[in-house]
Amino acid sequence: MANELTIPLLPCPSIDEITSFYEMLGFEVTYRQTRPNPHVAVRREDINLHFFGMDDYDPAQSYSTCLVIVEDTGELFEAFAAGMRSVHGKLLISGIPRMTRPRLRNDRYTGFTVVDPGGNWIRIHKAAQEPEARTKLAKAVENAARLADAKGDERQALRILEGALARTDGSEPELRDAQAYRDELVERITGSGSRPGA
Structure with missing residues (x-):
């Protein structure tokens, strides 16, 4: 088989709050339902994320995560940061939600992390590259x-x-x-x- 597509379905306390957050980052809503179960799908180019609402869900206790592999983490980070700054006046680096800056993670990937209002860790990594000597x-x-x-x-x-x-x-x-x-x-x-x- 070829051309399979896997899309994570992540929890959140409010699909409205999740929608606003991802729209701030430049995503568009591709699907939304409130009944019988709250569900929203967002997309930015080839990045697709789906969320389901859960009553009494505590984002601070979330262990939900997914990887997004991209060619250029810097370009995507700058786009996300611009959206955050336009809404909040600054880059959110603590609490929930927040976003880290791109950094070397190991010999093969660089990346950054977005922690959304649902406490989901969206880990953005650069596609594999050759390791280089480091200090x-x-x-x-x-x-x-x-x-x-x-x-x-x-x-x-x-x-x-x-x-x-x-x-x-x-x-x-x-x-x-x-x-x-x-x-x-x-x-x-x-x-x-x-x-x-x-």
Whole structure:
């Protein structure tokens, strides 16, 4: 068989709130029903996401997630960020909803994460690429991103990043990005917070 299509169906407390959030990111509604079961489908180019409403659903306790593989994470991030800034005046980096910035996740992917109002983690990754040599600071940023952005453990990520920054000689090309990420982690920890795990 060929040309199969898989679309995640993710939970949320309100399809209205989910719809507004994804429209802010440039998605369009392709299907919507309120009865007998709340259900909404959104699409942005080839990215399709479907959501179902659940009474008494707690987004902070969500373990729902999906991967979206794209050619250019930077372009998509900038489009999402522009939508967020137009509605909220800033990039939401703490609490629910929020979005992380694109970072090296491992030797093969770069990406960012959108945590929507339903607490669903939409993980945007770049298609496979050849690994390249990295500095110790780059590896620390990767480890911190894995802990904070993929698992929700901002405090341990901050410890790793601060340790690596304390050992830097200042010549690493990713120094400014690492410092900016440290500042973002501090804001996420002291802001409205995020659920542990995921």
